[in-house]
Amino acid sequence: MNASDAVRFNGLQRRALLVGLGALALSLVGWFMDPAQFYRSWLAGYLYWLAFPLGAFGFVCLHNMTGGGWGFVIRRVLESAAGTTPLMVLFFVPVVLGLTDLYEWADPAIVAADPILQYKAPFLNVPFFLARATLYFAVWIVVTQLVVRWSRQQDEGDDPRPNLTRRLQLLSGAGLPIYALTVSFATIDWGMTLDPHWFSTIYGLLFVVGQGLATLAFSIIMLAKLSGREPLAGVVRRGHFHDLGNLMLAFVMLWAYMSFSQYLIIWSGNLPEEISWYLNRSAGGWQFFAPVLMAFHFALPFLLLLARRRKQSAEALTRIAVWVLILRFVDIFWLVAPAFSPREFQVHWLDLSIPVAMGGIWLAYFLNRLGSWSLLPTNDPRIDEALKGSSHEVHA
Amino acid sequence: MNDVHAVYGLMVEFASTDDLLDGCCTTRDAGFKKIDAFSPAPIHGLTEAIGYQGKGWIAKTVFIGGLLGALTGFGLQAWTSAVAYPLNIGGRPYVSWPAFIPITFEMTILVAVLAAVFGMLAWNKLPQPYHPVFNVQRFKLASSDRFFLVVESIDAKFDRDQTRTFLEGLDNAVGVYDVEY
Numbered sequence: 001m002n003a004s005d006a007v008r009f010n011g012l013q014r015r016a017l018l019v020g021l022g023a024l025a026l027s028l029v030g031w032f033m034d035p036a037q038f039y040r041s042w043l044a045g046y047l048y049w050l051a052f053p054l055g056a057f058g059f060v061c062l063h064n065m066t067g068g069g070w071g072f073v074i075r076r077v078l079e080s081a082a083g084t085t086p087l088m089v090l091f092f093v094p095v096v097l098g099l100t101d102l103y104e105w106a107d108p109a110i111v112a113a114d115p116i117l118q119y120k121a122p123f124l125n126v127p128f129f130l131a132r133a134t135l136y137f138a139v140w141i142v143v144t145q146l147v148v149r150w151s152r153q154q155d156e157g158d159d160p161r162p163n164l165t166r167r168l169q170l171l172s173g174a175g176l177p178i179y180a181l182t183v184s185f186a187t188i189d190w191g192m193t194l195d196p197h198w199f200s201t202i203y204g205l206l207f208v209v210g211q212g213l214a215t216l217a218f219s220i221i222m223l224a225k226l227s228g229r230e231p232l233a234g235v236v237r238r239g240h241f242h243d244l245g246n247l248m249l250a251f252v253m254l255w256a257y258m259s260f261s262q263y264l265i266i267w268s269g270n271l272p273e274e275i276s277w278y279l280n281r282s283a284g285g286w287q288f289f290a291p292v293l294m295a296f297h298f299a300l301p302f303l304l305l306l307a308r309r310r311k312q313s314a315e316a317l318t319r320i321a322v323w324v325l326i327l328r329f330v331d332i333f334w335l336v337a338p339a340f341s342p343r344e345f346q347v348h349w350l351d352l353s354i355p356v357a358m359g360g361i362w363l364a365y366f367l368n369r370l371g372s373w374s375l376l377p378t379n380d381p382r383i384d385e386a387l388k389g390s391s392h393e394v395h396a
Numbered sequence: 397m398n399d400v401h402a403v404y405g406l407m408v409e410f411a412s413t414d415d416l417l418d419g420c421c422t423t424r425d426a427g428f429k430k431i432d433a434f435s436p437a438p439i440h441g442l443t444e445a446i447g448y449q450g451k452g453w454i455a456k457t458v459f460i461g462g463l464l465g466a467l468t469g470f471g472l473q474a475w476t477s478a479v480a481y482p483l484n485i486g487g488r489p490y491v492s493w494p495a496f497i498p499i500t501f502e503m504t505i506l507v508a509v510l511a512a513v514f515g516m517l518a519w520n521k522l523p524q525p526y527h528p529v530f531n532v533q534r535f536k537l538a539s540s541d542r543f544f545l546v547v548e549s550i551d552a553k554f555d556r557d558q559t560r561t562f563l564e565g566l567d568n569a570v571g572v573y574d575v576e577y
Binding site for chain 2: 260263264267268270306308
């Protein structure tokens with residue numbers, strides 16, 4: 001049943017790949033012109049696109065643990081996205097190549113003149129940094145590939161296979177804390193150490209929540225696109241969009257909560273080594289980012305998502321999701337870019353072309369995986385119960 | 397239709413949630429508008445099954461409550477620290493908004509929740525010590541293990557005999573009772 005149920009996305013996949021490769025070629029020209037700028041733009045784009053495979057990893061674990069109709073209808077989107085983690089290893093190569101251009105602690109000349117960096121050297125040194133990155137990737141790849149493989153095995157045959165669901169639940173139970181810990185450590189390594197003197201304990205969670213938000217927005221867009229296709233067509237209802245809309249509202253609030261908590265704590269303490277991070281982002285043009293994020297990353301989606309009518313409409317929810325995905329990039333750019341040009345706003349065309357390149361290639365890979373299996377895990381023993389609950393509702 | 401106000405309505409009893417949901421859907425699809433369902437516990441999908449089209453009054457009440465809470469919380473702090481008792485804290489401006497956000501947030505939640513609880517009671521016209529449904533002997537089981545559906549006599553389609561026949565024909569209906577005033 002899998003082969004016949006699978007829907008291919010050849011057209012969209014080819015277009016995404018062409019756009020991605022075109023933008024990549026353009027970006028490589030930029031690399032010859034200004035390698036340092038290339039690496040900096042690459043890091044921002046990388047931290048943005050990392051959200052999709054990893055956020056999906058977190059959500060698929062959550063879904064395996066809890067079940068529920070909203071999870072079943074987007075599960076194949078999540079699993080296909082989580083399965084793209086090996087591509088993120090490939091995308092990490094430029095970060096490794098540009099290590100000395102990106103991180104002060106990787107430059108021996110700077111470390112030699114800086115006692116604090118010497119003190120931090122046992123953690124912040126190139127070999128250990130690479131070892132940690134290898135560990136994160138190994139864990140992500142092993143867990144996500146197992147999740148995908150077992151789910152694929154479950155599709156075989158026509159009978160429900162509860163033993164595989166049990167196995168997926170056990171793995172996912174461990175997967176959730178693994179996800180939170182590895183993402184925290186990875187984003188602290190790759191993002192926070194851009195300002196090696198500065199530290200914030202909530203920094204990792206900021207990315208965890210951002211990844212959750214991006215994944216929800218992406219899943220909503222994909223579900224709206226896929227809801228007309230079999231076997232999803234007879235199953236997706238307004239209630240599913242309502243649930244996903246509510247989750248997105250919760251994550252918009254959670255993002256604001258995390259971002260503001262970090263600011264409030266540092267603002268209250270008012271200590272020189274902590275406030276420098278905000279001072280670097282409060283002048284020369286960067287100061288407009290925080291109000292823009294407050295208004296358009298939090299207030300606007302928050303108010304729009306309060307209305308039930310809008311959460312139940314696939315079109316309205318998709319528009320909000322696209323908006324959230326755009327603002328996610330603004331947020332990541334604001335977290336990363338001021339480290340390279342503090343108190344002086346700078347934007348380079350590579351900051352745009354690299355995320356497009358990465359996104360195009362990633363999307364093509366994702367669609368290739370999504371097209372390789374049924375859009376519903378029909379052999380999960382919990383699916384009938386989960387999708388039955390909405391049988392008295394109106395179709396989407 | 398002169399029997400419209402002779403009874404409050406007709407009540408039908410079911411033994412399970414699924415029977416109640418199916419019965420509600422059938423009744424709703426038959427064109428009845430003034431129907432209500434009673435069960436010992438919340439049932440997912442029941443509001444849709446009785447065709448309830450909420451006007452969202454509670455949502456609006458809660459939103460206004462939250463807004464009032466936010467303004468009160470922020471205003472009270474701004475007024476006390478800038479007007480009533482200005483105090484220089486760490487050289488910061490009197491109206492240092494970041495410090496006011498946690499209490500503003502708490503006040504938003506508090507007043508929104510109070511508005512939700514009391515708004516719900518008010519829009520439902522509760523507490524209501526007397527209601528005709530309690531005149532049906534078996535209705536007391538609605539708080540233990542039975543499920544009831546009521547078609548009110550003010551419904552445009554209501555006819556005491558025809559509606560009774562219709563309700564008796566519902567799948568797995570245990571019994572149909574007159575609801576006296």
